[in-house]
Amino acid sequence: MNIATYNVNGINSRLPVLLRWLELAEPDIVVLQELKAPQESFPEMAIRDAGYDAIWRGQSRWNGVALLSRVGEIHETRRGLPGDPNDLQSRYIEAAVNGVLIAGLYLPNGNPRPGPKFDFKLRWLDRLHKHLASLIELDAPVIVAGDFNVIPTDMDVYAPERWHDDALFAPEVRAAFQRLLEQGWTDAIRRLHPHDTIYTFWKYWRGSFERNAGLRIDHFLLNPVATARLVAAAVDRRPRGWEKTSDHAPVWIELGDLRQLQNRQIAG
Template identity: 50%
Template structure:
């Protein structure tokens, strides 16, 4: 089973590219982020062979799960802060055998505003949710745009991002606390080489120069990590006309 995470940066604007990629790459499960719409158009995705579940939000955020098998939704918001209505988390059981969550973690910039404490609170809530899911001792993939570069090696120019929320010590510490629950970073387990990015800015020929960031991650429970066969980054969608600024990261499980 191939599981992918893809921040599409407006699903309506990228629908043609998304469907082309689905047909070409054929992932079994896809977690989408940044839909930027209340109502996601689903007909073309369904015609490509996928079931669709999503939670949308006008102009911002929005997450979805696509799967060739059945999707049983379990959570449509991240628990822990009842007043938080942002559409950033969707959790489901796929085919009765794999639990996944599509995650769009807050960016947190500028760091001198309320946006950064909100990011850290959200990460603490995600850790609590992950701890509960790990207690089930079942295959689990927490997939999404985490808006965190875990190390300086995940950023093409650490000095330039010193004041960015993606690279703050507090953000990285919160990400480590999540991993320390027993989660495995799928891409790093398979291909820990340098400059393996998932995001490139539209400006300054960033893609051509490989001036990118690794902020999209697939975190696996021990039961899923035991089944890990392969993982990688698919740059093809980023190289298309009018692409998202992200590209899919994927892993393959023998499940």
């Protein structure tokens, strides 16, 4: 099973890019962020014509998350992160698809720092930690994917000294991400590529993509059951080089069949 996450940076304005990538990459399940569209403006028919069922949580001009599937019905389990009834921002959606629980998120940016937006980001991370504590030990694969707006380490950013004052790289934010790993979640990219320079986001200006001056802020976190099935993880850089594209690139993982993996280990 191939699962991808992609911050599309405006689903309607980038729809040709998204549809082109779906046809090229053929992911089984996709988590989308930053739809920047109200609920009624989601391009449902175009997505369905591409072969995908969809659920989404839109928001006018900002935020917005969605789940797409071409491998089974989407059974929504949660819309919105618990813990704050006053938080109406469209940043979290969760569903079971083909035996896998998928949580898609778009974590707050938090800039400027310090300030109320940064405080909101830290509270959001605390709420995420509490909610994921209820999912980590499920006897099924659980995958948390999306734009975390967190640069975990110096390795995950070009010229880290330039980001010390940014909310994506703040010590409190990095510590919160580390607490999720200590809770038992596995960073899929670093699990398989512990020492590689890998970025998922490049600014539009100063030839950042061409110079590979980027950040790794789009992540997959896997519970132990999902980690046991992880066979591949990578960034699909191709769409970032297309015209009128997002400033993010899709990130994907592949989960293998557990029995086949166990048989392969025995045979090996």
